[in-house]
Amino acid sequence: MRFTQNLINVAYEEVVNFHLPLQIARILAFPLPVFVGNRVRAFLLRLAGFNLGHGTVIWGMPTFVGGRGLAQRLKIGESVKIGVGCYMDLGAEIHIGDRTTFGPEVMLITSDHQIGPSSNRVGPIAPRPIWIGAGCWLGARCVILPGVHVGDGAIIGAGAVVTRDVPANTVVAGIPAKPIRTLDE
Numbered sequence: 001m002r003f004t005q006n007l008i009n010v011a012y013e014e015v016v017n018f019h020l021p022l023q024i025a026r027i028l029a030f031p032l033p034v035f036v037g038n039r040v041r042a043f044l045l046r047l048a049g050f051n052l053g054h055g056t057v058i059w060g061m062p063t064f065v066g067g068r069g070l071a072q073r074l075k076i077g078e079s080v081k082i083g084v085g086c087y088m089d090l091g092a093e094i095h096i097g098d099r100t101t102f103g104p105e106v107m108l109i110t111s112d113h114q115i116g117p118s119s120n121r122v123g124p125i126a127p128r129p130i131w132i133g134a135g136c137w138l139g140a141r142c143v144i145l146p147g148v149h150v151g152d153g154a155i156i157g158a159g160a161v162v163t164r165d166v167p168a169n170t171v172v173a174g175i176p177a178k179p180i181r182t183l184d185e
Helices: 002-015 020-029 038-047
Strands: 063-065 074-076 087-089 094-096 107-109 113-115 122-125 130-132 170-173 178-182
Touching: 020 038, 107 130
Parallel strands: 063 087, 074 094, 087 107, 094 130
Antiparallel strands: 113 122, 170 178
8 A cells, every 4th residue: 555655646746747738838949940920929839828928939948937827927029039049937927017028048046055053054945036027138148046036237248147137227247247347328
């Protein structure tokens, strides 16, 4: 009896985060070359339950993780452009404002962990939302960490690791990202 219950628990853990509509969207988009069908990908994700604004285009299918209900935790505004190979951890909500552009391989990570005891320092998951304002430009391979708010019109330099909020109309770069200059509105 105990073996059967353990087997059931393991089987459940393996499939609990399976998002069938997302997998169907991935399968349907798979034949499309990376720079072809960017509006088709957005359409398929809408059908899978994602909230994507009008005019949003997606080059290459992003990687989405985050367990049950992940589609409801993503809010993308109008005319957003998402580059190839982007990764979105939807353990908490991600809001992306209108007319924001993502370079290739941008990572938005909402999940963090509490510090555990010395026997296992990775404690329980502690997700925090990410807010990206309108009109932002996120450079290639930048990383936005949990709880960060990026103000309207900000630019995140390529490869930057953003650990703190970014004021509106500010350019940040580096690891960790630091302000480089303020932009005119």
